[in-house]
Amino acid sequence: MRQASILKPAPASKISRLPDSPSLPWIQVAPDAPYFITEDGQPWTPVGQNDAITWPELEGLFRRKNLAAVEEYLAYLSQHGVTCLRLMLEYAQVKHRYFEKPAGTFNPSMVKLWDDLFALCAKYGLRILLTPYDTFWMWLKWKYHPYNKNLGGPCAGRGQWLLCPDTMAVIKARLTFVVERWGGSGVLFAWDLWNEMHPAHMGNSSESFSRVATELSEHVRDLELRLYGRSHPQTVSIFGPILHTHPDTADTIFRHPLLDFASTHFYDAKTIDYPKNTVDSAIKVGELVREALEHAPENRPFFDSEHGPIHLFKDKKHTLAPEFDDEYFRHIQWAHLASGAAGGGMRWPNRHPHTLTPGMRVAQKNLTGFLDLIHWPTFRRKNLNQEIKVSEPSFAVFGCADGQQAVVWFLRKDALYQRKRLMDPNAAPLTVTVEIPGLQNGHYQITTWNTLEGMVREQFELEVQNASCSFTVPEVRTDVAVAVVKK
Template sequence: MTEDGLPWTPVGQNDAITWPELEGLFRRKNLAAVEEYLVYLTQHGVTCLRLMLEYAQGENRYFEKPVGRFQPNMVRLWDDLFALCAKHGLRILLTPFDTFWMWLRWKYHPYNKHLGGPCAGRRKLLLCPQTIAAIKTRLTFVVERWGGSGVLFAWDLWNEMHPAHMGNSADRFAAVATELSQHVRDLELRLYGRSHPQTISLFGPALHTHPTLADTIFRHPLLDFSSTHFYDPATLDHPRNTIDPAIKVGELVREALEHTSVNRPFFDSEHGPIHLFKNRRYTLATTFDDEYFRHMQWAHLASGGAGGGLRWPYRHPHTLTPGMRQAQKNMVGFLHLIDWSTFRRKNLNHEITISEPAFAVFGCADDTQAIVWLLRQNARYQRKRLVDPAAPPLAVQVQVPFLKDGTYLVQVWDTQEGTMQNQLRAESRDGSCTFTVPAVRTDMALALTRTA
């Protein structure tokens, strides 16, 4: 919910201050182009950007250098970005460090003790008391300068927190989360009388090697929502078609929600074809990538995630395509069909049944509303990589359990056109609502709401 009490959904992507659309911020080289980009985002329904305070792939975007001295050019950059986002109604999910490049280029980072920083090694980042103190100083600066702004949607207190930052041990995961969370929250409450939502993100596969991390990421009592980064070697990282990645996203959302505390929001805050881009140095063809993106977005939303997840572009250059922006806009149109202020959704990917095995089904519901997304599995073209848009349409009977008895409006949404295709009436009896969608060709989203 916004400060005005209106439903709000995180729709956006990962961005960076060195990537094409935002690079004009540095030294105010081209603020007009940056503003034009932000306007373009709002026109396509984007509500937030996930950003790192610094981007450490090079040497000229460090937020501090030396430690404790906040670079004037970077401070002005963020002043300008916060002002532009406020002007155009965009919000920022902010994380204080670019931990990926910080790790890879540790010998250059100002926090390195050999360069006058506090930390003797990157494996001690979250163990070293002096480094924790420096991190808190950075957080304090940001809270004092920009923490009073509604532009700051939430804090990702540490990007992809990992046992490698703590001597390859997960023992202090919860303690570090508590220390960072309390520092930011106490400061915001003292200065502004309220605090922004907080999360700590996790590289999703780390749960398989360190399952105890789930206690902190999904259930820590001081964190307000859960976020992980969806990566999977067999599907998401190196997609061979646009269907299997969507099915995997549905599985990952369900798994995350099973871990997450009741009524705590969850969303994937980073995903994309990382192996193809980083290891194979390959950029997906636009037509394929657009469908891959759209399918993953709808699988995430329909499975019970907040919004469609936040893509890391993994394109050259690092920008989302016009087709991806249109997909975001089309999803935002659908969001208005649900009363989010009362929707207490649970994942029902396994519980919803359909008559037609040609489709995969994704869904979530409470007792008076539901979202269902149907994805065609058996009609593929272009070497079986894409869903065939010329496939013959099929009638699909859908049965959604656990709904209160009564009459339901079923609104059928065309995800590719962003338009209402049909409206149906259905009855729920004995806790189950059954209806038939007459003609589904590739995929279709459904919004169910109980009528008065």
């Protein structure tokens, strides 16, 4: 995170800030590893999902219709290891959740909603990855949006959102309002400065990607530094497949010098979007994380900030059965973490209603138990999905390591049943020998982890010689995670 110790915060009297509430330490990028820490040096991992102010668990915020239910939900998330929610400031699928109406006039009911949400999140130790616009529904419902010139707004067409100077002015005014009111809070984990930045938002050209990211980044960071003497981490998200149709966008998304971490949205037509089983999507996630890490600077955190069975849900009007969806979710989060991304990725529910299942919450809690086994602030991981060797070809391998630590996850490819859709918990167990390259010589602790139960399977010590870390994991029926740490 960029430091600004020489800058002094502006006087509080000049700022319309969030009313007093419990404070949380700010989050920053670890100085020596592609992960996150709190300002007091403690490891912090984004574990959570996409949520929305109109979905069932948060809808009680609006006009304080049911704050007790919202508080109960946030307490439940905290109890299940969730640390972060990705949220859009407005949700433009409906007409009564616009943050401004008309453009430039901030909706008092929405401001109060966010006051309450920030206060409740602080109470339960939750943080928000905040993005200022719901660009998906804003695009589809453009004729109703207050920014539309036909309604008195600044923009003549949605293809000019990020090119029109008048529209950029109101975008910056919105960002200014949010920074001044909530930017001093540690509840704000980071900025997703623009949700799914797309050539369609700028004249069907990616030429302005870097310029727009610079303009938004500098506006927010300069204001935060002036007001608070420091700034929150920043990213710009993208719909993942755009990287293949417009490869030049990778320069902005992964390598822009002003951004602090990289985030993309993991969608793939044949697997993640329309899962036929619970294995292929995980394998694709491993491939996508490796591809992302090859793009990004080695010390820049990366994570998927949106994924889910979007084609099956949106186009086919089908909601996955909980048993299948729980396993699909659990496999994706472990593929994401073990491949070298921060946390388990952030699911877009794509369920009816838009809520995660209790089984997914258990999976998140079980992931957070494993997180304590690795010292993330010093873990300079490299993806080793292809380099780690295993004795059994029936395992898909996901892993990352540096010289002193490693995270590995093995997933059986031959243990599917029920028409080859779900894992068979009674599959004949296999013993697998693994070899992880590149670890320094020395004494290591190996911990194997039951991802379904969220508990240690076995723990043993190992002497590594000749930079070859090799050990055996017995009786694996479906999958197993492994933490390797030099003592």
